[in-house]
Amino acid sequence: MSGSSEHIIIVGAGAAGLMAARELARAGRTVTILEARERCGGRIRPLPVSEFGYPADSGAEFVHGEAPVTRGLLREAGLSLQEIEGTQWSFDGTAFSRESRHDPHEAELHAVLRDLTEDLTVADFLRRHFAGPEYDGMRNSIERMVEGYDAADPARASTLALREEWMDGGHHTQARIVGGYGAMIDFLAAACRSHGVTFRLGCAVAAIEEAGGAMAVRCAGGDVHACDRVILTVPLPLLRDIALPATARAKAALADDIGFGSVIKILLRFTSPWWHEREPDRTDMTFLLSDQTIPVWWTRYPDQHPILTGWFGGPRTAELAQLDPQGLIDAGLDSLATIFGVSRDSLARDLVASAATNWARDPFARGAYSWATPRTREAQAILARADGAVLFSGEALYRGRDMGTVEAALASGLETAGMILRR
Template sequence: MSDTSEHIVIVGAGAAGLMAARELGSAGKRVTILEARERCGGRIHPLPASSFGYPADGGAEFVHGEAPVTRGLAREAGLTVRPIGGAQWSFDGTDFSRENPRDPYDDQLHAVVKDLTDDLTVADFLRRHFAGPEYARLRHAVERMVEGYDAADPERASTLALRDEWMNDGHAKSARIDGGYGGLIDFLAAGCHKSGVAIRFGAVVSAIEDSDGRLTVRGADGAVHVCDRVIVTVPLPLLREIALPAAARAKAAAADDIGFGNVIKILLRFKRPWWRERGGLADMLFLLSDETIPVWWTRQPDQHPVLTGWFGGPRTAELSHLDPQGLIESGLDSLAAIFGRPRETIAQDLIAASAVNWAHDPFARGAYSWATLRTRTAQERLARADGLVLFSGEALYRGRDMGTVEAALASGLETAGMILQG
């Protein structure tokens, strides 16, 4: 028999919100999702297959690590999770190399980080253990990885939180879902509809009020939803924009101890994969450089002639003045510098392009979270099931791959479980 006596409002139809809603709805709860956008998915942002020749991802793209919840959901949806393949190349301004700049120091780095017991920021870790001029390349490589891969600030990021990633070298065990993450979102949304969950688009939440144990959720458009519980799944910067009851506001203050980083992502589709014509680069998956758009990847092992540019971390602020077209131009400039080809020649081959600076997205204000020295304590506080307003999302995940879709799905699942066990 359905339990429709308790009404739960979920703020946000991203991965965490949809996962929690599907669980609660299938358990018979009455659930309403309020989503500010006109689509589900949040920072999962499918792009039209007509533009890129396949359903490209303007937001989250890779499946990182073991990702048991993601892989389980993909199996349930009949979607294939395919390992990525290919080589990582580096460009030092002159030459291409398959050697990671960290490689000569990896044994030393692993030995020091393995024995670390007290946490310290990445910048302090490098200053303490690798201060000499002979370690300049290592420091540069580690800082670039922390900024680019984790979208984090080395002066604030936790070394212990990144230890596993360093020991396993970042891109190990990465995969993609055939058809992109959009298929997973469609499956979750369909599951929500099937179990009676109401999804309201264009619903920007401005306030949550507590009155005698009942909650009132107010929309910026004047809409009012009365409910028994609220699960807030918005990205961390948006927590400050929702007026909360006193107890929930005190709890949400812990979010200041969790890092939140930005990413600029640029997708360029060409007539042909011209980069493969350069000797040795036919197997290129990732390409690292110090250009303005420093990281590029291909669709390996797929043959789509698409290059994706990536720029993460605090330094993305340097490009905050650029609109999407300006970012695309910057990407073309970076490719011209890396490959030593005239920019006009590269631009002539361009068929489709898309660029997003996630800091400019009003309902994201950035890309994903990362751990500071105080993050684990903050997460434990925020993820607790005390009170009528609960928090969920990738930033609250206490496992290894924080900031990922897996983290969002697992957090949504955990929050729903706490309510159902309640």
């Protein structure tokens, strides 16, 4: 069969699936996307402008670092980025302070990291090199970063994979897309349609079968789609639910060597930005860290939208697993009331709109994004190979520094499509 008459089914209409579909369809392949949700975007999910005053993101929100694929796509789409500005603050239970990036042991940490040749978990690394009481503050700060930012478990996370992030002290730029990630997804989906990609929404894939060189993809509702090749771009936890041919099943089992983290995200829109009306010296506050139930908050600064976003990442999110969205919103209000010393009732009265998502409870995500263990790079190298009729793609297979990001998903989709086209 000639390459251009090949029919490829892509499972998942998130960033990786859409990117791969556009690339393959542009090169003349017949492409069908099967998506379990009734929308595109996956873990990118905009909220209604009518409720929040702008297209708020209940999933992915920031563009991290250089992100060349993302930035190239945004230029194509005519979308612009707004760099994150402002100051970071901490609340220690009694007082606010500007977050100091500098730790007295930072030089020592960097020296040990530079000389590290053998990978080990973050917990083992800290135990081996920084066990003394004088390092308590630094250990706590590192563990908080690993759990909160990387949504990872320090007892399993790879030190080498996080080394670069620590060495630059988290100083790489962060930005938001003007119009949100949803605008980028709309652009990609429209480009796919213009190149003839067929979309089947509401189709959760249950099985992929191989017989006599042909593939059949079976949806939970009973539909069966025939094709020549399949690209699976679903979040890692969902791979366990899809029946696969033997060789693909053996590869998919390697996903257990890749970490996958949970995130709870809460958006609260108030009548006014009361947090800086009360404290003029904090008008440019961007991030706020504390030890409250919902430990991380950020503003829309420099935009003046009266919105606070709460964030809780990592294994300890399991403590709130039983809470429904309203329970999470209540936990967010309680945390803010304690941090700012205001009455919870007054915050609740001031609330205009709210949304909360525990991504671990989303049936088509079961978590937020991936992170590396010491065995991840090896697993990724095997999973990303184009050596069969079933291929794997997505943010969890990206071998660069920023796995777990939208950039990682886009780059992986592009790479997978490229491997097929080069064959």
